[in-house]
Each structure stands twice: as structure tokens, then as C-alpha cells.
Amino acid sequence: MPELPEVETVMRGLEPAMVGQKIAFVNKRRPDLRVPFPKNIKSVLEGARVLNMTRRAKYILIHTDQSHVLVIHLGMSGRILIETNRDYKPQKHDHIILTMADKTQIIYNDPRRFGMIFFVKNGEFEIHKAFKDMGPEPLGNDFNAPVLQARLKGKTTSIKQALLDQRVVVGLGNIYACEALYEAGISPQAAAGSISLARLEVLTQKIKNVLKRAIDAGGSSLRDYRQASGELGYFQHSFLVYDREGQVCKICASKKPIQRIVQSGRSTFFCSTCQKR
Numbered sequence: 001m002p003e004l005p006e007v008e009t010v011m012r013g014l015e016p017a018m019v020g021q022k023i024a025f026v027n028k029r030r031p032d033l034r035v036p037f038p039k040n041i042k043s044v045l046e047g048a049r050v051l052n053m054t055r056r057a058k059y060i061l062i063h064t065d066q067s068h069v070l071v072i073h074l075g076m077s078g079r080i081l082i083e084t085n086r087d088y089k090p091q092k093h094d095h096i097i098l099t100m101a102d103k104t105q106i107i108y109n110d111p112r113r114f115g116m117i118f119f120v121k122n123g124e125f126e127i128h129k130a131f132k133d134m135g136p137e138p139l140g141n142d143f144n145a146p147v148l149q150a151r152l153k154g155k156t157t158s159i160k161q162a163l164l165d166q167r168v169v170v171g172l173g174n175i176y177a178c179e180a181l182y183e184a185g186i187s188p189q190a191a192a193g194s195i196s197l198a199r200l201e202v203l204t205q206k207i208k209n210v211l212k213r214a215i216d217a218g219g220s221s222l223r224d225y226r227q228a229s230g231e232l233g234y235f236q237h238s239f240l241v242y243d244r245e246g247q248v249c250k251i252c253a254s255k256k257p258i259q260r261i262v263q264s265g266r267s268t269f270f271c272s273t274c275q276k277r
């Protein structure tokens with residue numbers, strides 16, 4: 001599943017192919033993904049000029065000179081291909097294709113169709129159901145230890161579960177929650193409301209660091225991908241703790257290997273020597 005760093009990488013890859021250009025043609029090859037495509041998607045987008053792109057949580061927001069913002073979520077298996085070959089023949093699972101004024105095709109492909117493409121009217125993000133209850137962006141300046149402490153106050157759920165709650169912080173995801181807690185030396189089972197400000201200080205820094213490193217890695221893999229196939233969306237990471245059950249801890253190298261537990265149906269990987277409640 002694409003996590004925040006992949007989504008950020010996809011957005012950065014799309015920018016040079018779309019920003020400043022008009023969308024010439026919208027080819028809708030089915031009526032929907034997880035939700036129906038907007039009925040007015042052709043009339044709004046054809047002729048619209050792309051002004052800029054932003055990301056909120058795992059949503060890519062494409063701002064145009066029209067009154068609607070195009071929102072893309074990659075779901076479980078969505079990918080975007082930038083195709084400059086004018087003779088490209090649509091493939092299976094290519095669900096929507098935007099042809100830019102310079103004939104570059106932006107292809108949304110999604111075998112499982114859990115992705116979403118919809119409009120939000122300019123200025124209505126604050127009241128839109130997908131966005132209104134979202135917590136702060138983990139990489140933003142308004143995400144810091146005092147903010148996190150306020151959002152965790154009184155919570156008896158585990159810190160791991162709390163970090164996956166989009167009202168606490170958005171877009172962190174299972175992998176990066178595991179990695180950040182490991183690097184911060186905080187047990188994933190610690191009660192969320194019980195962690196000191198000093199330790200949350202470390203945790204917020206580690207959250208930002210793991211995400212930034214992944215985005216940097218995505219940037220380099222993006223260059224490789226663009227040379228190879230034009231496909232955006234997936235790359236290999238190396239993780240310190242995630243998916244390393246039974247292996248030696250890279251920090252303490254103690255005899256106790258990395259453990260896996262299940263919290264709210266999601267695997268958590270941690271080192272019981274390094275990570276304390």
C-alpha cells in the first residue's frame with residue numbers, strides 16, 4: 001500500500017508533467033473506483049490549467065484554474081504512469097487517462113480499485129468529510145511534542161494505535177509508526193497518554209526523520225523509475241525494525257531478537273530491550 005512518502009514521491013513526479021499545462025482530454029474508461037468519478041469530470045478538467053499540487057495525508061490535490069480541486073488517493077494498489085509515447089495503447093486496469101496539452105498521458109492504473117478520484121470545491125476542504133477531522137501533517141511545523149501531547153492526553157490506548165489514528169496525526173501508516181517508535185526507544189504498548197513530553201520530543205523528531213529519509217529514497221528511486229518505465233508509486237525501502245521478526249536488533253544486538261505482536265489487527269515489530277514503556 002502506498003504510504004505517505006510514496007504519495008509525496010508520486011506528487012513530485014507528476015508536477016513537472018502537469019503544472020503550468022492545460023489538460024486537453026479526459027478518457028474515463030469505467031464509471032468509478034471505490035467511489036464514482038465525478039459526473040462533471042470531463043467538463044471541469046478539459047481545458048483546465050494545472051496551477052500547482054499539494055498533498056494532504058495520503059491525498060494528492062491538483063489545483064487548477066477551475067473552481068474544483070482534483071483529489072487522487074491511490075488506495076491499496078493505485079499507480080500513476082507518465083506516458084510520452086503517443087501510440088500508447090491503454091492496458092488492463094488503466095481506469096482514467098488525462099492527456100495534457102503537450103500530449104503526455106497521465107494514466108491512473110489500479111487493479112484492486114480501492115483508490116479514489118473526486119473533486120472538492122475550492123475553499124471547502126475544512127468541511128469536506130474526507131478532510132475535516134484530520135490531525136496535523138507529520139512533516140508540518142504544527143506537528144511537535146506539545147501538540148502531540150495534547151492530542152494524546154488521557155488516552156489509554158497504546159501509542160502505536162494512537163499514531164495510526166488520523167485525528168492524532170495523518171498519514172503515518174503502520175510501517176513508519178513501527179520505525180519511529182523503535183528509533184525513539186518507546187514501547188509500542190506504552191499507554192499513549194502516559195509518555196513524557198521529553199520522550200514525545202524525541203518521537204516527533206524521529207517521525208519526521210523516518211518520513212524524510214523515505215521521501216529522499218523515493219526521490220532517488222523516482223529518477224531510476226522515470227528512466228526505466230515512467231511509472232510512479234512504488235519503491236523498495238530498507239527498514240530497521242519493520243518485517244524483521246526473529247532477526248537481531250540493529251541497535252542493541254541483544255540475544256532477544258525483534259518481536260512481532262498484533263495490535264488492532266496490524267503487525268507491530270519492536271525490540272523489547274531498546275523500547276521501554
Ligand SMILES: [Zn+2]
Binds near residue numbers: 250253254271272
Ligand atoms: Zn534493541
